Amino acid sequence: MRIGFAAAASLDAKTADVPVVAVRLSETVSSLLAGGEGIFDVVALDMSLADGSRPGDNVRRIVEAGYPVLIFSVGDRPKDIRDALGAGAAGVSRKSEDIWRTLDLVRKVASGETIDNQDLAVAIDGDRDFVSAHLSDRENEALALYAAGFTRGQIAKRMNVSPNTVGTNIRRIREKYAAAGRAASTKLELHHRAVEDGILPRPGL
Structure with a gap:
């Protein structure tokens, strides 16, 4: 699986034993998306990037480029999470989660699933x-x-x-x-x- 990390790949198969390979680590969405199309199977997007850009805008750009997005969040910014989800992000992974749980979410988003978890419910309903x-x-x-x-x-x-x-x-x-x-x-x-x-x-x- 190829995963792109913003701030902070391609999947040959969507199974739990497929390795997740980070092919690009960037501090901005612009640098992440530079260099061609079809680079990743999924993009893991941090809520806070170096250029101070808005999460919803970042998600929209990545989705328009053809990549599904998994948000990484501490969970303390529900408005930004709602904006990111509204822009097309497929799910949220808390930074405090176990790495294996996060990798499982990455695989699910890469395979086209939308993550249904408590963070999503709070982000959508809470305001x-x-x-x-x-x-x-x-x-x-x-x-x-x-x-x-x-x-x-x-x-x-x-x-x-x-x-x-x-x-x-x-x-x-x-x-x-x-x-x-x-x-x-x-x-x-x-x-x-x-x-x-x-x-x-x-x-x-």
Whole structure:
């Protein structure tokens, strides 16, 4: 398998015992793609390149050149991951993952698969920018408490407002998520949104 690394090959077969050969290591997409076509079977793309280019733009250029892309990410930049996936990246590999797991993902992407993992789900669904752009500080606070399991009465006491005000905040939050195409009609769904958007910590963290 030939793999190109940006920042930081061709596959003769798509099996677990086929060696992965890095044929080019580049600090920018421009230098990676220089020198002809059909050089790689897959490109492993770091989220941060030397030229400060945007991940989504980089993925788009690589895909247009005819190569599938696997993103390498620490996992702390969900907006950039969403942009990269929206531009056509086939999957995400966390830099903390075992090397054998990463190589398996490289082979799968080279064979035309799209990786369905938790990072993708979080990247697609989560949007911390949504919170800062659409929720007021009071709505943010109400969501954090409500999603954590507090009742409306308990939230009202903590926020020094009436239960009706809490109910109004929760209703507005639901409406804003619904308008963004992210269902939040139940308390469980609101909990998921709060975790996705960084209002509540992920389980186990």
